[in-house]
Amino acid sequence: MTGSEDGWGSLMGKGLSSGACQAVPDRRDARFSRRLARRAALAAVIAVGQFGAIRAQDEPADHTTRSSGSLEPAARLPPVTVYSSRKRIANPNPKPKPKPKPRPAKPAVAVTPATPTTRRTNAPALPDGVVLNGGPPVTQTTAGPVSGYRALTSVSATRTETPIERIPQAVAVVPRAVLDDQQPLGLMDALRNISAVTPMSANTFIGYAYKVRGFPADRYVDGLPNYYDGGDNTSLVNTERIEVLKGPAGILYQGGIGPVGGIINTVSKLPTENRFAEIGVTAGGYRLWDTWFDVNQPIASGGTALFRMTGDVEKSGDFVDVIEHRRYALNPTLLFNDNDGTRLTIQGSFSSRSFQNYTGLPGAGTVDRSLFTIAPTLFPDRPDLGRSWTTYNGVTARIDHEFNAVWSANATARVSEMRLEQFGHFLGTDTPLFGSTFPFLSFHLPVDTREIASNANLVAKFAIGPTRNTVLFGADSDRVADNIRDDVGFAGLVDFANPVFPAYTPPTVSAFNSNNLYVNSGLTTQWQSDIFERLHLLAGVRLANVYIHGTDAVAGSDFITDAWKPQPRFGAVVDLVKGVSAFADYSQGYRGVPFFNAAGAPKPEEAEQTEAGLKLALPSGFAGTIAWFTNTRRNVTNLLPGSLFLATQVGEQRAEGFDADLTWQPSAGLSILASYAHVNAIVVQDQLFAPGTMLERVPRDSGRLWVNYKFQDGWLRNVAIGAGLYAASAQAVALDNLYFTPGYVTFDGKVAYETDHWSLGVTGKNLADHRYFVPYASGSGYVMPADGRTVLAFGKLRY
Template sequence: MAGDDPIVVTARGRPEAQLAVPDTVTVFTREDIVRRKLTTIDDFIAETPGVFMINDQDPGTNMITVRGVSTNRNQSPSIAYVVDGLALADSELFTLRTYDVARVEILKGPQGALFGRSASGGAIDLATSDPTNEAGGLASAGIGNGFTWTVDGVANAPVSDRVQLRLAGSYRNTDGFIRNSYLGRKVDGFISRNLRLKARIALSETGTLKLRAGWANEEGGAAYISSGNVTGLYGGRLSGDALTDPQGDFEGRASREWWGTQAELEQELGDRLLLTWRSSYDNYHKDFVEELDFRHDTPLTLDGIPLFPNGIQPISQPVDIEAWTSELRLTSQGAGPFRWHAGVFFQRLERDRTDDLGPLLFGAEPQRAETRSNQIGLFAQASYDLLPTLETTIGLRYDRDRRKEDTVGTRTGTTYARRARTFEKWQPKLSIAWHPTDNFTTYATGSVGFKSGGFNPLPGPSDIWSANFAAETVKSLEAGLKARLAEGRLRVALAGFVTDYSNFQNTVFLGNSVVLSVPKVDVHGIEASAQADLGLGFGVDAGAAWTHSRVGRYTTPNPTPEPGEPSILDLEGKRTPNAPDWTVNAGLGWQGTRGAAKIDARVSVAYVSRVDFEIDNILHSPGYASVDGRIGVDLGSWSLEIWGKNLFDRRWAISAFGQQQLPLLLGLGPGGPFDSFTINTGRQFGLGATRRF
């Protein structure tokens, strides 16, 4: 259906017209990526209504929320991040720099039937550029404020009729944008180095082998966190005078290195079947050091006692990851009324994380959490045309995740705890889509997703959390329509959804990062998008998502009880963390020629409504808007651009944790209590040039 739609997606495991897919799918083509200056996964998410991302403390720690379904810190993600057909094993890998990208698709709603566990919120499907049979490439360089400069390059080399190679690299160096008022210098500078080599080998007329090897190395500032009594002075509202610069006396630092390989074999089995095998290996190490008081007052007191003469520093949290991932899939070929695919998936994850809390250990040895996960998935999906205009799709996946975790002393090797649990789930998906014409689709979809439970730090006698927490299950219903009008010059889409959470995994800081399960969360919402060709070179696009995500019936012990406060908190009706009610995007572009020059100009605005950073809804960022712009000039083999992000230099908090959830911050002094938060970088702008050869 919708066979002449120029936008093709692979959301359901085969190339299809976007208009025909019974899911909400946001697509960024190579042209979109250039025009919108999308260079990180943050950029793609910021351009996608209904999706929100928190970057926190260091380059690898992130939380992505899709339609109210949010990732919890240091545990299984809520969104599958797929690169060249295989899901990444850990959210630490999500923020590796994107470059030489051919296409990005963002699917909203549970996608467990196709992508398995950790796709309860949706999936990000990223395809890097393949080698081609044409020799050439490009080199680009840019400079921007914060003494930021970038260099990117691509070289495509056909070795023979059967073998093609593609080498791509990206380098970024910046002094940063956030100034520590006590140290008197910027503290968010970093260097990012990246390389990728891909090979495409035609084994026969029906078989193709693709190989990929990649490497990334980053180092720079981290945990540039501000501190102040936002709860007491501003009622938890992080705006205006509350948004102070960092003032700690210890400069946080992070470095990380990743390398990985992937192989993909595609073999046609006659005219009707395609066999695909993919396998990858990822190796990742991160060093991270920070302070936990984010102050320069010494001695630092806790409940009035001067326990920390030099502050709470250094705190070290290194992470090591090894992952092996494989998938074997059989897909039907052809455009007949019955289309299907089936496969088996395996992923082995080894993750070691040390929490060396320094002075807070009071001489005790740091402990390392050694987590091992073995996931096996069996999946199948079939689509059948009941009528020439009516399609039904049934998908089903079974995932079994065997997880174990040993808590080990880093100095003595003592095993403090040894835990193991198995999480398994059948994840069905059913869709029905009506295509009365090639330019119109209306559909209804029901789907189930889940993410594994896990293990908290061992609780003490007075702690309110349990050693283990349950798996999270998401059930969703979606109905929508998509249409192309005015001879394809106008595209519109509208979708409504209802989602039911069970055992929402809420991350809380209680001396360490722990998960408290919320039995029920109710989510519903509406999304709409439109793109229009206005003529005379002008085009407009817009999207809006309203997501009402609220805690159901839930009471929990008060983590920071003060005199006169209840010992049990009733949090029913609270907003879920990191899930704004509204996300809105709009852009206006113009493309035209002036003499030999092709000009491409675009201005866009993004709005995010109130963001609550914790489940008590005290610390929050009010709604904010950001305006971006870019002008590109194409002069044949040369391209020039000038660009800006957040042109009006708006400031807001991008993450926070507060005294009402963390007893340490409540008791810190002198001058406490305190809340901690991270501010955004403010306005960025720059110039760039690209030479194609």
């Protein structure tokens, strides 16, 4: 294994094409037999005592706080006041209060209509600490309040709903309003809105190679890991927002393949008390036809039982010859609310994708045409190759309970299965053996993964003197058991200048056959405090455990990694003036190494980041985050000198730079989104590559600009127009830095007519039809062409 795309990417690099698991190693990656994980059991027992005299602002004045036995509260701490999460206005002429009644719990989520109204009197109350300073009226969504393109709070960053301006970390959010305006083709397209994010390549089956700020990142769904990210990982029909935490968030997120660069958390839509149904169609370029629906139906009065279901079905061709895509996603959700402090949410996710396996093209003949040329749209296999496929089936349950005005708790668990059946051919090397001739290998890669992920939190909110505090005690575990086998065979030599591809014959010799068990788990304590409403502190610590038990029948290997590490996190935000805050933070990451060929067991990989920047909420609706960062990654796997497959862990990499995510909404109907990142991601220490070598798939500079305007009155009322661009500089294709894909700029646009009940429009991607290559996700020396000009028509009905 090399230091490129972290274990799985290297493993998948040359073989498991399609990004999915390209599991046939090249000469450096050649035998990634191994690993995945053993299991661990971690239980958290949190004993909580009552302290201080507690007086809840949300309860009647004559409410008597119950004391615990003989404890004398006044002798312990100063008076403690529970603070409300909503601002309240005192009544100057209070009326006598009736006898106390049972305190109502949070009602089932009721969503403000998506179309902004000019009447602010009906706007939802804002959480304490949110500064609007202009911009569109606030809309309450099932993922939190938003003001047009600006999300006002985040749950992902702290696992408590916190105003983004009070979080000492760079957090970028893409709300549903942005997705509806831009009409992205999938998650990979939507992630371009966020600075310093490298999404998965198109035509990949699983999501093993996301990057944030140059280092590996994982996609979570509703705060839980999604190992391998299989099934239909492109659909946005069930997405309410996308939250990206930049840098390691180790005290809260450890599960998955390895979130040392950041977390991409997809937050799902939830049921509401408003009955509605939507159906829509998108059709156009590359024979795309996508039909989607979103149905919300209360099934009991008073919001005690709600149901919502989203889904879409898509069929399309591809910019690459031969490839035909098929996919579907179904997402049912039930929500039960006893209106007395307890909510139960049950979510299902069932999806599938299939298309012909795609391995990418070599750098020779594409980005380097000095000796020969390969057609960019070439499908490097036989046209009669069958479709590989991946499925995902999972069920998630979450319970939320309020014990009283101070204490609340939540617990979430997900059980899922991901399957992958991938087969075809791939290039044995990324450079020709001679002339334009490459070795061609066949492979068959079946993967069966079972995952149980869980997270439980106990939260207290209270005030002491001039401080408002939130304390969280958490426990989480991610248990993944998988079986992965890669059969490989030599299929012949192929001249890519005049290719004739051999028929596919399933190989019979296994390169590896692994049964693995991974368990990432830990206990977390976190404290947030607002002091005099001007200084906002965050501190926490996690006791983290990485347990891996990997066996390989081919290599005859059997190893166990069982490592523990305390991880700190701390940061602060200082409000300088209204709408401008400065922040700084320190955080760590910790992850298991899934594939490792060596005599001993691998050590967990570590990362640590320091970061500082500004949070903005300026007049005229100008808001965002600007940050400077340095993230260092250690225990990176490298090959031993002179070895084709034996590895050691002496590598170190560093990413540093600057990024900004901004929105500006100066007037009704006008919304502007802008992002920019400068990331210098390099090798610091490696036994094969010199210090200063650029990391693969990380543009030094990249940025996004999008402007959308919807006419508010006149004969053009309800007409919306949008235009944007995305730009990225050159990227290394692999760690050897032999090939680089050139920089590029693409333009997109939209024209639509939008009402509350229906809309029609046309959107265009890459309008200048710029032809360019991007690195393939494996990070092992392959490239793929980006889509050319694509024009799509879309429509929606709502009733």
